[in-house]
Amino acid sequence: MARRAGSADLPLHGGRVPAWLGERMTRLGTVIAEAIILEYGRDELLRRLAHPFWFQSFGAVMGMDWHSSGITTSVIGSLKRGLNPRAGELGIQVCGGRGKHSRATPAELTAAGDRAGFDGLELARASRLVAKVDSAAVQDGFDLYLHGFIVTDDGAWTVVQQGMNGDSRKARRYHWLSEGLTSFVDAPHAAIEGQRQGEIVNLADRRAAASRQAQLDLLADLGPDRLAKEMALLRPPSPPPAQGALPHLDLPDHHDVRPDDVILRRLHGTLAAAAEAGPKDFPELLLVPGVGARTVKSLAMVAEVIHGAPCRFSDPARYSLAHGGKDRHPYPVPTKVYDKTIGVLKAAVEQARLGQDEKLGAIRRLDEQARRLERHATGPSLDAFMAEERARSNDYGGRSIFGWEPPSLKSAGA
Numbered sequence: 001m002a003r004r005a006g007s008a009d010l011p012l013h014g015g016r017v018p019a020w021l022g023e024r025m026t027r028l029g030t031v032i033a034e035a036i037i038l039e040y041g042r043d044e045l046l047r048r049l050a051h052p053f054w055f056q057s058f059g060a061v062m063g064m065d066w067h068s069s070g071i072t073t074s075v076i077g078s079l080k081r082g083l084n085p086r087a088g089e090l091g092i093q094v095c096g097g098r099g100k101h102s103r104a105t106p107a108e109l110t111a112a113g114d115r116a117g118f119d120g121l122e123l124a125r126a127s128r129l130v131a132k133v134d135s136a137a138v139q140d141g142f143d144l145y146l147h148g149f150i151v152t153d154d155g156a157w158t159v160v161q162q163g164m165n166g167d168s169r170k171a172r173r174y175h176w177l178s179e180g181l182t183s184f185v186d187a188p189h190a191a192i193e194g195q196r197q198g199e200i201v202n203l204a205d206r207r208a209a210a211s212r213q214a215q216l217d218l219l220a221d222l223g224p225d226r227l228a229k230e231m232a233l234l235r236p237p238s239p240p241p242a243q244g245a246l247p248h249l250d251l252p253d254h255h256d257v258r259p260d261d262v263i264l265r266r267l268h269g270t271l272a273a274a275a276e277a278g279p280k281d282f283p284e285l286l287l288v289p290g291v292g293a294r295t296v297k298s299l300a301m302v303a304e305v306i307h308g309a310p311c312r313f314s315d316p317a318r319y320s321l322a323h324g325g326k327d328r329h330p331y332p333v334p335t336k337v338y339d340k341t342i343g344v345l346k347a348a349v350e351q352a353r354l355g356q357d358e359k360l361g362a363i364r365r366l367d368e369q370a371r372r373l374e375r376h377a378t379g380p381s382l383d384a385f386m387a388e389e390r391a392r393s394n395d396y397g398g399r400s401i402f403g404w405e406p407p408s409l410k411s412a413g414a
Helices: 019-040 042-049 052-061 070-090 105-116 120-137 206-233 264-286 293-307 316-323 335-353 358-373 382-391
Strands: 007-011 092-098 143-152 157-165 170-177 189-193 248-250 398-400
Touching (some): 042 143, 042 157, 052 170, 070 092, 120 143, 264 293, 264 382
Antiparallel strands (some): 143 157, 157 170
């Protein structure tokens, strides 16, 4: 049986992803997805995408606003642009998206089924049913506007869809996973992200089975017109029974990254692992010209996104420290570092596909080392770390929606 995994608040944010960042997000998101497929398989990538904490961290390490609802649109769009041209090679495809793109999902699934050999018509039906459950069976005040359907050539799938509540300026993201799914209307969600806001009618909860059957019986006995009249005579119903507590990721409204948003010992472990691995593994093993200490720090965070266990992603703000953010939070995007991170990871994945996994193994060891060192590593405060990054932003090719960062007195290699 599929499960709920947690919830989170997602502040609604406007604006668009600039082309210079969107193109990099597509390249990095695609190569991270490919690394996960090589290391753990397509089904594991689906499980990651169905995990709300990992999904948010994935978007943050790609340079998107770490806490906002825009991560959902950006991640789905980036993966669709990057994975779909290689669907025949990787065996996975992204359908749907935001607005009009969501309405194209059934046709895209049908075409994907014709290519890969699964029942695209049946999955198109599943797509419509998933959307109906989250818009009608779960009445929580959020109107759906995004529907992403990620499917493998084996017919396994994950759905990520999002609704908004304009009054509260909040978004809620819903995650579905086909693995273990036996019913669309009996606790089917892998996770729901969003803060409880008033009374929620959730007819997809397994405890609502009797209610669902009673509604069908009433409709059969009375007919829709008579039933509507009877309902008008009833008093407001009592609140539904409280559902079990779930892990809750409360993403704040503030855009800046603050000490309370980051688990500092994990950041110190990452920095210590980068300092130790840099002289040994990377210049000698990866042999990518120009890779310096700053790139290794980003690679250590990317390595955790590839290899980390679910419990590692409770502070998605930490992953924004890899490549910054388009609005200068926590600092401008270091484009030189970003490009070298992509280059190192792409080279590692390409060699692993040829059976030479030394480089991908080095990235795996970087993650292992960070987890080991965080138990006793020390390092700078978050404020000091971000101040140093901002001071060197020009040297790293710092860029945001406000333009390129001007030179400063400090300089460093990427």
